[in-house]
Amino acid sequence: MNIHQVSVSYVQEQDRLLLRINGKEGGELRAWLTRRLALGLMPVLNKTAGEQMVKATSAGPSATSLEDKRQQMVTAFEKEVSLRKGDFETPYQSQAHAPADVPVGPEPLLVTEVKITQMGNGQLRVQMFEKFPGQEINRNFQVLMDAPLSNGLLQLLHQGLQQSRWLEAPVAVPAAAGQAPIILSGVADTEAAELPADAAKPKYLN
Structure with missing residues (x-):
């Protein structure tokens, strides 16, 4: 898929992050990410995104003089700033009615495994799998991301985690006399679920 937009939104009713990726030629990949x-x-x-960024900004001939090295550092810094920028303003265009990959199906993957591989061309290959015991077909998909996309995804996931409040300390509920305290924390189930119509406004990357 030639990626056009990426979106990450927290769905409170499911206590999960919903990752959506649409392509320039149409179609959409969707995946649930548990806590x-x-x-x-x-x-x-x-x-891996940091290593990818270093490779992307350090590519080029080796500098020989101090002035060349200084200019190379300035150029690398400017390139990194440019790569880390993304279009976070254009609204995400949902294409859920046209899944990009028929085997994946209309329902989002409930991701149980992720593999990230650095490719020789400087891109990251991100593979997501849904694997459960007794499941006849393990659904999965993969996408290739350049440095701007992978760093944009990193920012979107960070924003999603902040929205979910998963990084906050668990809240202790006062216990009755003689009872152990109950700790409330995020627990994600593995049942299939549909995206509610009133889901939180997504964060997106174009």
């Missing part, structure tokens, strides 16, 4: 998976994905994506 456990999203918190585990962030440090991995942060590391």
